Amino acid sequence: MNGLTNHCDPIQASPPLALLSFIYYTGVFPTCEAMLENAVLRLRAQRLARATRPFLARGNRVLRCQRCLLPQTNCLCASLQPTPARSRFCLVMFDTEPMKPSNTGRLIADILPDTLAFGWSRTEPDAAMLAAVRSQEVQPLVVFPGSYADSGREIMTAPPREGKPPLFIMLDGTWTEARKMFRKSPWLDTFPVMSLTVATPSRYTLREAHGEGQHCTAEVAAALLKQAGDQAAGSALQQHFERFRQAYLAGKPHHAVHRKGAPYPDDF
Numbered sequence: 001m002n003g004l005t006n007h008c009d010p011i012q013a014s015p016p017l018a019l020l021s022f023i024y025y026t027g028v029f030p031t032c033e034a035m036l037e038n039a040v041l042r043l044r045a046q047r048l049a050r051a052t053r054p055f056l057a058r059g060n061r062v063l064r065c066q067r068c069l070l071p072q073t074n075c076l077c078a079s080l081q082p083t084p085a086r087s088r089f090c091l092v093m094f095d096t097e098p099m100k101p102s103n104t105g106r107l108i109a110d111i112l113p114d115t116l117a118f119g120w121s122r123t124e125p126d127a128a129m130l131a132a133v134r135s136q137e138v139q140p141l142v143v144f145p146g147s148y149a150d151s152g153r154e155i156m157t158a159p160p161r162e163g164k165p166p167l168f169i170m171l172d173g174t175w176t177e178a179r180k181m182f183r184k185s186p187w188l189d190t191f192p193v194m195s196l197t198v199a200t201p202s203r204y205t206l207r208e209a210h211g212e213g214q215h216c217t218a219e220v221a222a223a224l225l226k227q228a229g230d231q232a233a234g235s236a237l238q239q240h241f242e243r244f245r246q247a248y249l250a251g252k253p254h255h256a257v258h259r260k261g262a263p264y265p266d267d268f
Contacts, residue, residue: 039117040091040106041067044098047119062251068244069101071251076243080110085233086165087225090132090140091117091217092181094173104218105172107244111237120171122184130187138167142188143220146195148179154192159228168194168224172217198223218244 065075089112091105098106098117109115118129133140139160146155159166169191171178182188198215215223218241225234 037067038106038109038113039115040093040098040109043093043117043119044106047096047098064101069103070244070247074247074251076240076247079243080240081236082113083111083233083236085112085225085230087159087228087230087233088112088138088165088167089115089221090129090167090169091115091172092120092129092169092185093117094120094171094177094181097173097177102248103172104216104241104244105170107218107240108170108221108237111233111240120173120181120185125185125187133167133169133187133191135167137164139164140167140169140191141194142169142171142182142191143194143196143224144171144178144182146193148182149193149195150189153189156192156194157197159194159196159224161229166194166228168221170217170221194224196220196223196227216241 062071064070065072065077068076070076089108091108093105097103098119105117109117116129116132118126141156141159146157149155159168169188171181173181198220218237222234222238222241225231225237
């Protein structure tokens with residue numbers, strides 16, 4: 001298990017009502033250790049703790065590993081291989097995004113355990129988040145298409161390979177949610193926009209894309225790592241994403257990959 005705990009074991013202590021409801025509706029059985037392994041998991045635990053009603057994700061009747069949120073039979077936790085990198089990431093996640101099994105932001109934290117993750121608030125941005133992005137130890141860059149930036153704002157098309165490590169601020173949510181976060185987060189306005197072009201077509205088929213050429217959070221992060229000179233970490237994240245994608249689709253019995261004559265995902 002590469003030193004990891006068994007994430008599919010249910011918790012032993014008596015859980016609060018909100019947690020019982022979450023388990024009933026999602027099929028997820030948390031372990032206290034697993035819920036705190038990285039910033040995304042901690043954010044998910046915080047989001048769960050303040051939930052007033054169960055979050056019903058698609059496939060909520062499937063019995064899932066609570067760490068990777070894949071069906072327990074397809075759990076990938078034992079295959080995780082964290083990889084060092086110069087680049088750093090700060091995920092700003094829209095409300096329920098940490099709860100969704102299809103979220104790929106947490107894949108970044110799987111490979112880069114120092115990844116930061118915060119919930120987004122239009123009116124009350126997290127003080128710890130503001131301190132992190134304003135640190136003098138990093139170069140903060142907002143990862144977003146340059147076409148959405150105001151006139152006169154600095155736009156970069158390649159990550160910096162010299163100087164302070166880049167801190168890639170990624171707005172994690174649906175495309176509509178990401179645009180809202182970009183427009184309504186004035187604390188982002190002083191940072192350059194990192195407008196990345198990803199040459200390869202997206203392989204993210206777990207949600208419907210809102211436009212041609214759009215890529216999921218993990219795909220963009222893998223491309224950023226490679227272009228920033230963190231080849232090993234970029235390759236590790238890309239491989240982790242491919243395994244996650246395959247395992248996720250394998251757990252969807254009505255997906256096209258299970259239909260007679262349909263092509264099955266690559267054997268990664």
